Amino acid sequence: MIRLHHCHQSRSMRVLWMLYELDLEFELVLHAFDRSLRDPAYLALHPAGRVPALEIDNGVIFESLGALAYLAGRHPDARLGGRGIDWLNWLNFGETISQHIAALTQQHIVLYPPEARSKVVCGIEAKRLEKTFAALNGRLTGRDYLLDDFSAADIAVGQALYMGQHFVRLDPFMRLCDYYQRLAARPAFRRALPGQGDTLLYAQDFYEVPDG
Numbered sequence: 001m002i003r004l005h006h007c008h009q010s011r012s013m014r015v016l017w018m019l020y021e022l023d024l025e026f027e028l029v030l031h032a033f034d035r036s037l038r039d040p041a042y043l044a045l046h047p048a049g050r051v052p053a054l055e056i057d058n059g060v061i062f063e064s065l066g067a068l069a070y071l072a073g074r075h076p077d078a079r080l081g082g083r084g085i086d087w088l089n090w091l092n093f094g095e096t097i098s099q100h101i102a103a104l105t106q107q108h109i110v111l112y113p114p115e116a117r118s119k120v121v122c123g124i125e126a127k128r129l130e131k132t133f134a135a136l137n138g139r140l141t142g143r144d145y146l147l148d149d150f151s152a153a154d155i156a157v158g159q160a161l162y163m164g165q166h167f168v169r170l171d172p173f174m175r176l177c178d179y180y181q182r183l184a185a186r187p188a189f190r191r192a193l194p195g196q197g198d199t200l201l202y203a204q205d206f207y208e209v210p211d212g
């Protein structure tokens with residue numbers, strides 16, 4: 001039995017996308033993005049009360065990139081894993097991007113009242129997020145994917161791009177735009193998106209750095 005604990009528009013989308021790529025049977029447990037993640041029953045699965053938590057093979061994986069690496073190794077025939085330095089670097093680069101998205105999400109969406117939001121933090125984090133986009137754009141010179149072919153590293157990074165576009169636009173980075181379109185056209189990516197009527201984390205398509 002495989003069971004994924006998921007919140008829409010969060011890092012658990014990586015694992016959901018991967019499960020769909022692998023065409024595995026699983027149960028999806030949808031959580032609200034709120035204090036209920038700190039309920040004792042859920043804390044028994046994830047010690048910090050976050051998503052994802054993937055119940056699999058009599059264990060629980062509670063790091064999204066760990067889950068991608070585990071699933072890739074569990075299903076070698078799908079060839080979504082890799083070996084060596086490039087694989088490890090680009091898989092984990094997903095979190096280099098996501099750390100800035102998490103900070104921006106805290107500032108723009110989670111912090112109340114709005115006066116508590118910091119223009120300085122939002123500005124710095126958006127700039128640093130933009131630098132990660134530039135690094136990816138460079139990596140994509142002469143290649144369609146981060147490794148030689150589509151892999152879980154693209155899932156790690158592609159999900160971060162899906163989220164990151166709420167704060168930094170992709171348009172200045174031509175290769176990155178093409179790459180994102182390529183990933184977003186995948187049926188498994190589309191299946192991992194929130195459905196009509198689902199509660200979203202982001203109420204706006206784009207969040208500008210606040211004034212003041």
Ligand SMILES: N[C@@H](CCC(=O)N[C@@H](CS)C(=O)NCC(=O)O)C(=O)O
Nearest residue numbers: 010011049050051052062063064065
């Ligand atoms: N490094 C972890 C980060 C997990 C994480 O922070 N998830 C966020 C959603 S993207 C979360 O659950 N936040 C809820 C909270 O902080 O209360 C991973 O990649 O799985």
